[in-house]
Amino acid sequence: MFIVTGGAxxxxxxxxxxxxxxxxxxxIVVDDFTRGIKFSNLADxxxxxxxxxxxFLLYLTGEKSFDTSIKAVFHQGACSTxxxxxxxxxxxxxxxxxxxxxxxxxxxxxxxxxASSASVYGTGSVFxxxxxxxxxxxxxxxxxxxxxxxxxxxxxxxNSQIVGFRYFNVYGPREQHKExxxxxxxxxNNQLMSTGRVRLxxxxxGYGNGExxxxxxxxxxVVAANLWFLEHPQLSGIFNLGTGRAQTFNEVAQAVIEWxxxxxxxxxPFPEQLKGRYQSFTEADLSxxxxxxxxxxxxxxxxxVLDYLNWLNK
Numbered sequence: 031m032f033i034v035t036g037g038a039x040x041x042x043x044x045x046x047x048x049x050x051x052x053x054x055x056x057x058i059v060v061d062d063f064t065r066g067i068k069f070s071n072l073a074d075x076x077x078x079x080x081x082x083x084x085x086f087l088l089y090l091t092g093e094k095s096f097d098t099s100i101k102a103v104f105h106q107g108a109c110s111t112x113x114x115x116x117x118x119x120x121x122x123x124x125x126x127x128x129x130x131x132x133x134x135x136x137x138x139x140x141x142x143x144x145a146s147s148a149s150v151y152g153t154g155s156v157f158x159x160x161x162x163x164x165x166x167x168x169x170x171x172x173x174x175x176x177x178x179x180x181x182x183x184x185x186x187x188x189n190s191q192i193v194g195f196r197y198f199n200v201y202g203p204r205e206q207h208k209e210x211x212x213x214x215x216x217x218x219n220n221q222l223m224s225t226g227r228v229r230l231x232x233x234x235x236g237y238g239n240g241e242x243x244x245x246x247x248x249x250x251x252v253v254a255a256n257l258w259f260l261e262h263p264q265l266s267g268i269f270n271l272g273t274g275r276a277q278t279f280n281e282v283a284q285a286v287i288e289w290x291x292x293x294x295x296x297x298x299p300f301p302e303q304l305k306g307r308y309q310s311f312t313e314a315d316l317s318x319x320x321x322x323x324x325x326x327x328x329x330x331x332x333x334x335v336l337d338y339l340n341w342l343n344k
Contacts, residue, residue: 031057031096033060033102033103034046034059034060034104035060035083035103035105035107036105037072037077037080037106037107038071040204040207041249042061042106043071043204044203045104045256046072050075055076058077058078059072059081060081061083062082062083065207067207071204087127090130090133102141102260103135103142103143104144105142108124108174116169117169121173121176124170124174125173125176128177135190136190139189139190140190141191141260141263142193143193143260144193144195145194146195146196146197148198148309148314149166149168149309150171150174150175151163151164152165152167152309153165153167155311157313158318159196159269159270159315167308178194191264191265194267194268194269196268196314198244198246198247198273198312199213199214199245199246200247200249200252201213201214201246201249201338202249202341203341203342205249215246215282215285215335218286219286219339222287227293227294227296228287228294230280230298231297231298231300232300234308234310235310236310239280240279240283242308242311243310243311244276244277244279244309244312245273245274245312246282246334247271247272247328247334250329250337251273251329255271255326259324265322267318270315270319271314272316273314273329274313275330277330282335286335289340290339
């Protein structure tokens, strides 16, 4: 049996679907359906059980126990809203909950694969998994960083697998429930269909209009990395998970326009509230990931966006 926390969310539901595609249905989804719209991400999936996040805590604290062995936990559940400034909520949800789950996995010697974030690097220019490069811009990024630090202290003494993935800009199917936090590819598609235009920020931090660069990675590639590490339980660590290639927002917009075969780009003023709090450039250093033998070929922006829009607009 596998457990996927945040299993009705973006990356979590894609993991569940990937298990189904491998004829694996022994999956327990843990989530919070306060926003019930997320159910649609699992409508085409087959699972063994669903647990509310609060009910799952009873298993972690020993008040309940599973009647079957757990092969691995994929911890994708978190508050991923980068504009959320309630630090008490963010730390309880993203840090304390994650600590409790890790402690349970270590005690039971269950592989633990979890979602970290490239937000830990802030506005830095070096994206390598080293504390000297880590300086988040918001409390979301800090909640991810402090859990990574907690993991680093436990890795040398762990008797079971621990893998953290620092996701860069993930896009792809099953993200519509994220609304404002959905990928730019999702928003560009909606903008083009409603107005005939795609809106990009004007230049900032020395970059031209729409030329800010991010490491955009398709969710299928993220899932592939998670499952590869599941198949290599002897490997542990914290790894960047991007393509290793920064591409511009213009390239994302152009791919959306290419798919629709119409449209144009409109540049809008850079928001005042984002100045000093915006990553104008991200590019994953994949040295550690590749060093473990993961030689998977990632989709570039054009290939990934066209593939995504085939699914989104079907």
